[in-house]
Amino acid sequence: MVRAVEAGDRVGRILLRPSTIELVGRSLGLVVVVTGLCLVIGVGVAALVTRTSLPGRRWVGALAALPLAVPSYVAAFAWIAAVPWARGFVGAAIVLTLCTYPYVLLPVAAAMRGVDPAQEEVARSLGRGPWRTFWSVTVRQTWPAAASGALLVALYTLSDFGAVSLLQYDVFTRAIHTSYRASFDRTPAAVLSLLLVVLTVLIALGERRSRRGLEQARIGSGVSRRSDRIRLGRWAAAFSSVAVLAVLGLALVFPVASLLYWFATGLSAGIDAGRLVTSAGTTILFAVLGALVTMALAVPVGVLVARYRSRTSSAIELAAWAGHALPGIVVALALVFFGVRVAQPIYQRTPLLLIAYAVLFLPAGVGAVRAAVAMSSPRVEEVARSLGSSPLDVLRRVTLPLAAPGIAAGTALVVLTIMKELPATLLLRPTGANTLATSLWTETGVAAYAAAAPYALALVVLAVAPTLWLMHAQGRLAATEDL
Amino acid sequence: MNRRRRLPLLVSALTAAAVLALTGCGDGSTVVDKTEGADLVIYSGRNETLVKGLLDDLAKETGVKVGVRYATSAELAAQLLEEGDGTQADLFFSQDAGALGALAAAGRLDPLDASVVGKVQDGFADKSNRWVGTSARARVIAYDPRKAPEVEQMTTIDAVLDPKYKGRVGFAPTNASWQAFVTTLRVTRGEDQAKAWLEKFKANEPKAYDNNIVALDGVEKGEVALALINHYYWYERVAEKGAAAVTSKLHFLHGDDPGALINVAGVGILKGTDQKAAALKAVEYLLGPKAQAYFASKTFEYPVVEGAEVPSDLPPLKELDGLALDLNRLESLDKTLELLDEVGLS
Numbered sequence: 001m002v003r004a005v006e007a008g009d010r011v012g013r014i015l016l017r018p019s020t021i022e023l024v025g026r027s028l029g030l031v032v033v034v035t036g037l038c039l040v041i042g043v044g045v046a047a048l049v050t051r052t053s054l055p056g057r058r059w060v061g062a063l064a065a066l067p068l069a070v071p072s073y074v075a076a077f078a079w080i081a082a083v084p085w086a087r088g089f090v091g092a093a094i095v096l097t098l099c100t101y102p103y104v105l106l107p108v109a110a111a112m113r114g115v116d117p118a119q120e121e122v123a124r125s126l127g128r129g130p131w132r133t134f135w136s137v138t139v140r141q142t143w144p145a146a147a148s149g150a151l152l153v154a155l156y157t158l159s160d161f162g163a164v165s166l167l168q169y170d171v172f173t174r175a176i177h178t179s180y181r182a183s184f185d186r187t188p189a190a191v192l193s194l195l196l197v198v199l200t201v202l203i204a205l206g207e208r209r210s211r212r213g214l215e216q217a218r219i220g221s222g223v224s225r226r227s228d229r230i231r232l233g234r235w236a237a238a239f240s241s242v243a244v245l246a247v248l249g250l251a252l253v254f255p256v257a258s259l260l261y262w263f264a265t266g267l268s269a270g271i272d273a274g275r276l277v278t279s280a281g282t283t284i285l286f287a288v289l290g291a292l293v294t295m296a297l298a299v300p301v302g303v304l305v306a307r308y309r310s311r312t313s314s315a316i317e318l319a320a321w322a323g324h325a326l327p328g329i330v331v332a333l334a335l336v337f338f339g340v341r342v343a344q345p346i347y348q349r350t351p352l353l354l355i356a357y358a359v360l361f362l363p364a365g366v367g368a369v370r371a372a373v374a375m376s377s378p379r380v381e382e383v384a385r386s387l388g389s390s391p392l393d394v395l396r397r398v399t400l401p402l403a404a405p406g407i408a409a410g411t412a413l414v415v416l417t418i419m420k421e422l423p424a425t426l427l428l429r430p431t432g433a434n435t436l437a438t439s440l441w442t443e444t445g446v447a448a449y450a451a452a453a454p455y456a457l458a459l460v461v462l463a464v465a466p467t468l469w470l471m472h473a474q475g476r477l478a479a480t481e482d483l
Numbered sequence: 484m485n486r487r488r489r490l491p492l493l494v495s496a497l498t499a500a501a502v503l504a505l506t507g508c509g510d511g512s513t514v515v516d517k518t519e520g521a522d523l524v525i526y527s528g529r530n531e532t533l534v535k536g537l538l539d540d541l542a543k544e545t546g547v548k549v550g551v552r553y554a555t556s557a558e559l560a561a562q563l564l565e566e567g568d569g570t571q572a573d574l575f576f577s578q579d580a581g582a583l584g585a586l587a588a589a590g591r592l593d594p595l596d597a598s599v600v601g602k603v604q605d606g607f608a609d610k611s612n613r614w615v616g617t618s619a620r621a622r623v624i625a626y627d628p629r630k631a632p633e634v635e636q637m638t639t640i641d642a643v644l645d646p647k648y649k650g651r652v653g654f655a656p657t658n659a660s661w662q663a664f665v666t667t668l669r670v671t672r673g674e675d676q677a678k679a680w681l682e683k684f685k686a687n688e689p690k691a692y693d694n695n696i697v698a699l700d701g702v703e704k705g706e707v708a709l710a711l712i713n714h715y716y717w718y719e720r721v722a723e724k725g726a727a728a729v730t731s732k733l734h735f736l737h738g739d740d741p742g743a744l745i746n747v748a749g750v751g752i753l754k755g756t757d758q759k760a761a762a763l764k765a766v767e768y769l770l771g772p773k774a775q776a777y778f779a780s781k782t783f784e785y786p787v788v789e790g791a792e793v794p795s796d797l798p799p800l801k802e803l804d805g806l807a808l809d810l811n812r813l814e815s816l817d818k819t820l821e822l823l824d825e826v827g828l829s
Contacts (some may be wrong), residue, residue, distance in 0.1 A: 080693060179817075336566060340565070348571065426553075427558060
């Protein structure tokens with residue numbers, strides 16, 4: 001940011017370049033298409049799994065979240081190897097959609113399970129058909145969940161670098177990277193990054209606006225019941241099954257099968273088992289520690305923005321989102337600047353890397369905590385206060401326990417994302433430390449695809465654990481609503 | 484009620500995980516913070532799989548404890564510029580001359596002894612001795628002799644603009660070596676001519692590939708008749724698959740043509756290093772016979788030291804190097820990208 005200010009008059013020139021305006025258009029186009037597709041797939045699959053008699057829905061529900069474990073650059077890589085024409089916009093849209101729709105699916109499925117069927121029943125009893133009821137009541141009730149998922153998708157799309165660079169679609173991140181690489185002049189990159197931050201804040205504001213006025217917590221006596229499932233006719237069931245299988249096949253089976261194929265072809269050359277194990281160990285270490293640091297910051301911010309709305313808390317939340325949209329390389333270089341001048345003792349040591357993770361992934365944690373806190377009714381806290389508990393006591397004994405599933409979900413999400421992170425890890429890791437992502441990068445750098453496959457596979461396998469954890473936590477999140 | 488117990492449970496689970504992780508690193512089971520034990524810190528823009536063996540040998544033979552950070556040359560150059568005087572790096576091992584040129588221009592490189600730089604053939608080191616090349620690579624044309632046997636007669640890169648190659652030329656638009664070629668075109672022929680060349684090239688509908696390896700694949704699979712790549716990709720393929728399984732051939736253009744650019748990988752010592760002696764030892768090792776033989780046999784590059792043995796089937800470097808280009812000028816990559824942007828080839 002300092003750089004952009006220093007540059008003064010050049011900023012205007014860079015901003016008004018036709019290519020910059022085009023870049024905004026291309027980036028937004030990709031964001032809109034990917035987010036739209038993710039909403040369709042995410043809400044659709046969530047509804048099929050939670051609300052219909054779809055055969056095998058339990059399995060589908062579990063498997064459909066797993067594409068989160070596939071890093072977008074791995075998926076992109078599988079696509080270009082198998083379908084060379086899938087480049088540019090089409091390829092980037094397909095790959096990013098397939099990698100990120102679980103961000104929508106998980107919260108929406110959880111919300112649909114948890115939503116009280118009473119409103120739907122009222123709508124039905126007043127003469128609305130099942131489909132109209134679904135659209136006008138169920139979707140509306142689950143919109144806050146869908147919107148927070150869509151926001152994650154949109155920001156992921158904006159900040160993704162791996163997939164768009166492999167698929168050769170020029171968006172902000174790729175332009176920022178190229179400009180670092182090309183001119184070794186950091187001003188254009190800084191200006192573009194600032195523009196990216198502005199876009200992010202606008203998108204985050206849009207999401208917030210779309211949630212406005214929607215009551216999130218169920219207040220009322222008694223326990224909410226499960227909704228009735230819609231019985232699918234034979235054709236509807238067949239069509240839905242095919243659609244779901246297609247999504248699973250493309251998002252999960254295809255990349256994993258490609259990886260297994262390369263793995264098999266690479267077996268003859270031998271696998272560096274020692275490196276694989278240490279890379280996996282370092283990945284777990286960084287991910288767990290990074291998630292702890294991130295969540296230590298995310299919990300207070302999340303509680304603050306959910307309960308105490310003010311200009312300051314809004315600003316803090318937006319600032320957190322801004323960090324999320326910045327490409328890893330920008331955050332990493334900013335921390336290089338900061339680390340060398342201010343924090344030399346921890347520069348290129350684990351602590352500074354953990355700070356970088358916190359800057360990059362705070363919003364994912366904040367989002368999860370905020371959603372969880374917002375879902376529990378403030379009345380419960382008010383009751384505790386009226387019974388004489390101090391505010392801190394309420395926080396400790398009421399708010400945080402209620403938010404625990406959200407905190408767990410946030411932690412899982414952050415662990416998952418850190419595992420896949422590359423650019424910041426590359427620049428800020430301790431000298432000699434390798435994660436699975438950096439090892440993967442090393443091998444693909446010489447295009448030794450077969451040699452890279454074991455690292456990619458290990459990354460996917462490792463990432464399955466936090467993904468399952470995330471699913472589990474999201475499920476519990478829905479359950480807390482019944483309190 | 485039981486929900487109240489979940490948070491402490493979660494916290495203790497996470498703490499346990501963190502403690503486990505921390506003790507894990509205490510055991511030394513995970514590699515963390517190797518910098519502490521290293522005398523010499525090298526930032527390597529060259530890929531680990533290519534040079535790890537070499538740098539291990541370097542540490543063994545010179546007795547210097549070496550810590551290496553790997554990333555791309557461009558990222559490391561940006562990082563070194565950002566770090567300034569505060570850097571821990573002593574030596575920068577770059578994949579291309581452009582990144583070294585940028586650091587030299589920013590005054591971040593310490594000049595080397597003329598005696599060290601003198602070992603290298605003319606044109607492969609900075610004129611003010613701020614960096615020195617360690618190995619070289621040539622831009623070449625890989626072609627399918629069944630589809631375009633006439634490529635063998637080509638002398639200049641202008642020949643690929645012939646309309647008969649419409650849609651039959653492969654290239655890797657994002658590859659640094661392709662961009663270095665375009666920079667050479669600009670520097671040797673001037674901006675207008677370079678632009679004209681690129682416009683004609685684009686009108687011929689060349690096929691864009693992700694990188695040089697896939698471009699070479701394109702020639703092998705018959706998707707294109709020829710591709711603009713670096714020489715060693717072809718040799719790597721022959722080494723991997725055997726000569727019988729490779730149908731494409733390489734053609735080297737005339738030495739004074741921009742299409743025959745010779746680029747180098749090289750090293751420079753960072754200003755303000757407290758390991759000057761060790762860094763110098765490392766540079767000398769990289770220019771020594773063992774390292775030069777490593778480049779020739781393992782990475783299929785050209786050795787750059789006078790008298791080092793060149794792989795037998797490569798044309799001698801001297802024959803190729805007619806451009807007499809100051810490789811520092813490859814630093815003006817930003818203008819190249821602007822031009823590529825303008826033409827629509829980026």
